[in-house]
Amino acid sequence: xxxxxxxxxxxxxxxxxxxxxxxxxxxxxxxxxxxxxxxxxxxxxxxxxxxxxxxxxxxxxxxxxxxxxxxxxxxxxxxxxxxxxxxxxxxxxxxxxxxxxxxxxxxxxxxxxxxxxxxxxxxxxxxxxxxxxxxxxxxxxxxxxxxxxxxxxxxxxxxxxxxxxxxxxxxxxxxxxxxxxxxxxxxxxxxxxxxxxxxxxxxxxxxxxxxxxxxxxxxxxxxxxxxxxxxxxxx
Numbered sequence: 001x002x003x004x005x006x007x008x009x010x011x012x013x014x015x016x017x018x019x020x021x022x023x024x025x026x027x028x029x030x031x032x033x034x035x036x037x038x039x040x041x042x043x044x045x046x047x048x049x050x051x052x053x054x055x056x057x058x059x060x061x062x063x064x065x066x067x068x069x070x071x072x073x074x075x076x077x078x079x080x081x082x083x084x085x086x087x088x089x090x091x092x093x094x095x096x097x098x099x100x101x102x103x104x105x106x107x108x109x110x111x112x113x114x115x116x117x118x119x120x121x122x123x124x125x126x127x128x129x130x131x132x133x134x135x136x137x138x139x140x141x142x143x144x145x146x147x148x149x150x151x152x153x154x155x156x157x158x159x160x161x162x163x164x165x166x167x168x169x170x171x172x173x174x175x176x177x178x179x180x181x182x183x184x185x186x187x188x189x190x191x192x193x194x195x196x197x198x199x200x201x202x203x204x205x206x207x208x209x210x211x212x213x214x215x216x217x218x219x220x221x222x223x224x225x226x227x228x229x230x231x232x233x234x235x
Contacts, residue, residue: 001217002137003039003040003041003051004032004034004040004041004043005040005041005043005134006020006024006027006028006040006041006042006043006134007042007043007044007045007118007130007133007134007141008020008021008024008042008044009044009045010044011042011044011048011050012093014078016065016066017055017063017064017065018042018050018052018058018063018064018066019061019062019063019064020061020062020063020064022060022061024062025058025059025060025061026059026060026136027226028040028057028062029057029058029062030053030059031129034054034057035054035057036055036056036057037053037054038053038054039051039052039053039054039067040047040052040054040064041100042064042178043133043134043138045130045133045139046139046140046141047053047071047072047073047074047139047140047142048069048070048071048072048139048210049069049070049071049072049139050066050068050069050070051066051067051068051069051070052064052065052066052067052070053065053067056198062215063131072139072140072197074140075080075103075105075140077105077157077184077185077186077233078105078106078184078185078186079102079104079106079185079186079187079229079232080089080105080106080107080108080157080159080185080186080187081099081101081104081106081107081108081187081188081190081225081228081232082107082108082110082132082148082150082153082157082187082188082189082190082192083095083107083108083109083189083190083221083222083224083225084109084110084111084112084114084115084150084190084192084193084221085109085110085111085115085117085119085120085147085179085192086115086116086193086221086222087116087117087119087193088190089117091219091220091221091222092109092222093124093125093128094222095221095222095225095226096125096128096129096132096144097128097129097131097143098132098226098229099225099226099229100129100132100133100136100138100141100142100228101132101135101136102226102229102234103104103138103140103143103233104140104229104232104233105140105142105143106143106144107129107142107143107144107145108145108148108153109144109145109146109147109148110147110148110149110153110189110190110191110192110193111147111148111149111150112149112150112192112196112197112200113196113197113199113200114191114192114193114194114197115192115206116192116193116194117148119136120146122144122146122220125144126144129141129142129144139183143158150189150196150200150203150204151200151203152203153187153189154189154203154207154209155207157187157207157209158184158185159185159186159187160183160184160185160186161178161180161183161185161186161187161210162186162187162188162204162207162208162209162210163178163186163187163188163189163209163210163211163212163228164188164189164196164201164204164205164209164210164211164212165188165190165191165194165211165212165213165214165224165228166191166196166201166211167195167218168195168196168198168201170211172210172211172212172213173210173211173212173213173230174212174213174214174215175212175213175214175231175232176190176231178210178212179231179232186232188212188228188232189209189220190224190225190228192220192221193220193221214231215227
């Protein structure tokens with residue numbers, strides 16, 4: 001059976017004893033009823049994995065001793081999903097969870113002309129990423145950017161492959177046909193519920209983004225994000 005898995009962002013690699021925050025301590029001691037001498041695993045979300053033993057089962061400040069350190073290799077490919085914020089926050093949170101499980105490297109919340117909601121709770125969104133990372137037993141936490149205007153992302157993207165998925169009539173390739181395994185960095189733009197405007201698409205095309213389709217049906221924003229993540233991460 002796998003050891004319980006937890007996140008601690010600021011792990012000092014030179015130390016041996018680590019004090020866990022109150023929420024994590026409470027979960028370990030009160031919920032899981034773990035005691036001194038039992039083992040667990042910690043990650044900092046940056047590729048480091050620590051096998052630890054509980055030495056003080058305090059429910060507010062649990063202390064663990066590091067008994068082994070491991071370095072989990074970087075996945076190698078950088079997959080960025082730049083996706084519009086959507087009105088239904090729970091649906092956007094669902095996207096964050098599933099994209100993390102699939103192994104996305106970076107998520108950029110987009111603000112487009114037709115984006116209906118721009119409020120963004122960074123700490124809550126990050127906590128969702130952390131939970132999904134732990135649930136899927138990963139040691140690399142996706143980098144969550146602050147919301148950016150789509151024009152800013154188009155201008156700053158330096159990825160080797162750049163895509164924009166939209167529903168406007170015109171020439172598009174299927175994303176599934178565009179996978180190039182030799183290229184390690186890819187980004188795709190996913191628009192809001194009302195789609196990108198023609199001007200936004202034109203600007204992306206001028207910025208060397210390739211127009212792609214994600215299938216034959218019209219997808220919700222969060223579904224499109226997951227479809228793209230699945231193709232880019234798993235194919």
